[in-house]
Amino acid sequence: xxxxxxxxxxxxxxxxxALRKRGHDVTIFQREASIGGLIRTFDFDGLPLEHFYHFLCxxxxxxxxxxxxxxxxxxxxxxxxxTGFYHDGKLYPFTTPLDLLRFAPIPFAQRIxxxxxxxxxxxxxxxxxxxxxTAKPWLIDRLGRRAYDVIxxxxxxxxxxxxxxxxxxxxxWHRLHRVAQSKGRMGYLEGGTALLLDTLVKRLENDGVAIHxxxxxxRINEENGHITGLSFDHHPSFQCGQVIxxxxxxxxxxxxxxxxxxYAAQLRQIHYIGVVCLVLKLKRPxxxxxxxxxxxxxxxxxxxxxxxxxxxxxxxxxHIVYVPYYVPTDHxxxxxxxxxxxxxxxxxxxxxxxxxxxxxxxxxxITRAPYAQAICTTHFLKLMPEHLAPLNGLHLLDSTFLYPExxxxxxxxLKANACAEDIEL
Ligand SMILES: Cc1cc2nc3c(=O)[nH]c(=O)nc-3n(C[C@H](O)[C@H](O)[C@H](O)COP(=O)(O)OP(=O)(O)OC[C@H]3O[C@@H](n4cnc5c(N)ncnc54)[C@H](O)[C@@H]3O)c2cc1C
Numbered sequence: 001x002x003x004x005x006x007x008x009x010x011x012x013x014x015x016x017x018a019l020r021k022r023g024h025d026v027t028i029f030q031r032e033a034s035i036g037g038l039i040r041t042f043d044f045d046g047l048p049l050e051h052f053y054h055f056l057c058x059x060x061x062x063x064x065x066x067x068x069x070x071x072x073x074x075x076x077x078x079x080x081x082x083t084g085f086y087h088d089g090k091l092y093p094f095t096t097p098l099d100l101l102r103f104a105p106i107p108f109a110q111r112i113x114x115x116x117x118x119x120x121x122x123x124x125x126x127x128x129x130x131x132x133x134t135a136k137p138w139l140i141d142r143l144g145r146r147a148y149d150v151i152x153x154x155x156x157x158x159x160x161x162x163x164x165x166x167x168x169x170x171x172x173w174h175r176l177h178r179v180a181q182s183k184g185r186m187g188y189l190e191g192g193t194a195l196l197l198d199t200l201v202k203r204l205e206n207d208g209v210a211i212h213x214x215x216x217x218x219r220i221n222e223e224n225g226h227i228t229g230l231s232f233d234h235h236p237s238f239q240c241g242q243v244i245x246x247x248x249x250x251x252x253x254x255x256x257x258x259x260x261x262x263y264a265a266q267l268r269q270i271h272y273i274g275v276v277c278l279v280l281k282l283k284r285p286x287x288x289x290x291x292x293x294x295x296x297x298x299x300x301x302x303x304x305x306x307x308x309x310x311x312x313x314x315x316x317x318x319h320i321v322y323v324p325y326y327v328p329t330d331h332x333x334x335x336x337x338x339x340x341x342x343x344x345x346x347x348x349x350x351x352x353x354x355x356x357x358x359x360x361x362x363x364x365x366i367t368r369a370p371y372a373q374a375i376c377t378t379h380f381l382k383l384m385p386e387h388l389a390p391l392n393g394l395h396l397l398d399s400t401f402l403y404p405e406x407x408x409x410x411x412x413x414l415k416a417n418a419c420a421e422d423i424e425l
Pocket of ligand 1: 006007008009010011012029030031032035036037038039052053054055056215216217218246247251275277324369372373397398399407408409410412
């Protein structure tokens, strides 16, 4: 079967690998010059680094299987990494059960409730009822108001910005479930995403998969309800009987052929939030934590990810810190120029660690992504389309289908493999 894939992120690349193994003729079309999508890398002062931070959990079986297939499994590491809270001017450890028991910003009884709640989330399997509940009142009811305000409000705001109080309880449950199943351990691939992408692309090229970069798809073509191919502005049309779309659903809606307006409207019901992410290379660390949740009126962000506290990069690349802002694309932080956003963030980072000074900044980079995360609101199940579009031969891969799971590379790899299995030779 001749198959066209839209997008060379981890979904498109891993779908191509699985399809090629099954004997299909596969071609990938990628909008930008670089491949990788949300996991693409850049040269950060001599270090090939991801634009956005990524960590692994011990349950990321799709990722491990891909690494095994590529001969990279021995490079997966799960070190002991720390989590912390910066609350109203004070730093608290938040890694172990003892840290939770000592976590002074919330009353003792709510600390106990939080611990029991985390245990229950780890063991729970049934979640469809939680799709009908909004996380905020559910969490307040289960944990207490103070525990919500101090712990969950910054976590949800970090990820969903001002949509944080519309998110479904099912999404929150799974987020906690994934980390709890991983027993709090977070991991990484030695060599990073750059190594994964390089190895994967070499393998695909060897296997005969064509990857066209700088080649945005502008239209999906059909005849009598069946896929016939793809069109481009600056590339000859591509004829194929099956298409796998890995682009956000609202982007896919714009690529549909004429006559598919109702389906396009259904896809556009899923909304996404953007992210603008500052990456810094510093001379000194901000804290000892990999993940630091932040709730402080002086800080415009809700979290800091200090990557080198997970992966020390052999101590050769200073201290790498990510500061994400999940915001809609018309938000002032998204549209603010890079220097202004850096100044805004840097002042707050210096509050968190007063030992920092301006000469500690060795390099900086800001990256924006308009579709960072689908907004998983209450009753999200009703909004989710089918994997198989009503347009015959069109398959959808998008983080939406991972719900209630958070979007992860591993989840995308598993979905891509399942999609490949569905396509007959
Ligand atoms: C800030 C941040 C932190 C994250 N942290 C983690 C983490 O810790 N752990 C984890 O596992 N995951 C994490 N993720 C999620 C992970 O990066 C994504 O789920 C995954 O990379 C999505 O892959 P994808 O291939 O499905 O989509 P994408 O990476 O979005 O790929 C889609 C591709 O399609 C291309 N495209 C778009 N339109 C067209 C067109 N018209 N024609 C051709 N190509 C087109 C795009 O250029 C893109 O390359 C994080 C994501 C973000 C943003």
